Amino acid sequence: MGQKIDGKVSVVHGAGEDVVSINVPKRMLDGVCRGQRYINEFLRCKCAPDLLALGLFPNGKEITESFALYNAVRQHLWRRFPPNRDETLFSVGDGVTPRAAAIFAFRTDWTCYSFDPKLRMDCPFPCKRLHLVPQRFEHSGVARDITPDIVVLQHAHISVEQVVKSCGAGHYAVVSMPCCTKETFPYPPDVCYRDPSVWSPKNEIQVWRNIYTTVTDGQKLSRKEQNP
Numbered sequence: 001m002g003q004k005i006d007g008k009v010s011v012v013h014g015a016g017e018d019v020v021s022i023n024v025p026k027r028m029l030d031g032v033c034r035g036q037r038y039i040n041e042f043l044r045c046k047c048a049p050d051l052l053a054l055g056l057f058p059n060g061k062e063i064t065e066s067f068a069l070y071n072a073v074r075q076h077l078w079r080r081f082p083p084n085r086d087e088t089l090f091s092v093g094d095g096v097t098p099r100a101a102a103i104f105a106f107r108t109d110w111t112c113y114s115f116d117p118k119l120r121m122d123c124p125f126p127c128k129r130l131h132l133v134p135q136r137f138e139h140s141g142v143a144r145d146i147t148p149d150i151v152v153l154q155h156a157h158i159s160v161e162q163v164v165k166s167c168g169a170g171h172y173a174v175v176s177m178p179c180c181t182k183e184t185f186p187y188p189p190d191v192c193y194r195d196p197s198v199w200s201p202k203n204e205i206q207v208w209r210n211i212y213t214t215v216t217d218g219q220k221l222s223r224k225e226q227n228p
């Protein structure tokens, strides 16, 4: 069954073929345009040919998810972590290809680490600042030697609490788009919103700006912000 379009339908009888015109309500068109937002942004990226050549994304849905994480960092964390500074990003549970980590490595000057036991190591990644770690995050030992500035979790099957246990309660930010993993981290995020431009019902974005202050100021109440 197709979706019901509740606009006006008019048929104009011409000399040849009849023309059917459908007057679609503006709110529906707004929804469609919003849904295209990250695909349009991807097409405008200088790095899009490189990302496509690497075969990082199996479909448009994955592009919208990774770009939504990038957008969350841009909206809520860039003042503290500017894209042109030497920051360190961990992308945990990245998938078989380093999707989110590659986007940050190509679009910022940051050093990016992609963690996932399923990471395929068979293709060379032409970006010096992208490091692949094909292990479970907590077993890799990387967090013992390197302190991240930002940790991103795109539908990762690891909780924020497990990540914080491995990294310690330092001054880093966490951005998570959770899926089915039960979250046991007891502190609410500073920012929490649904991003309608993600092509998945699992489109909630949570931002902890600073894990150290979150944990030391444990009484902090949840504050919801809308994505501008």
Ligand SMILES: C[S@@+](CC[C@H](N)C(=O)[O-])C[C@H]1O[C@@H](n2cnc3c(N)ncnc32)[C@H](O)[C@@H]1O
Residues within 6 Å of the ligand: 062, 065, 092, 093, 094, 095, 096, 115, 116, 117, 118, 135, 136, 137, 138, 154, 155, 156, 157, 158, 179
């Ligand atoms: C649903 S997939 C999401 C993959 C990718 N981020 C995406 O959105 O398409 C969850 C991923 O989390 C990874 N994962 C589960 N536990 C992990 C851990 N402890 N450390 C790193 N990755 C983990 C799995 O291997 C899997 O690739």
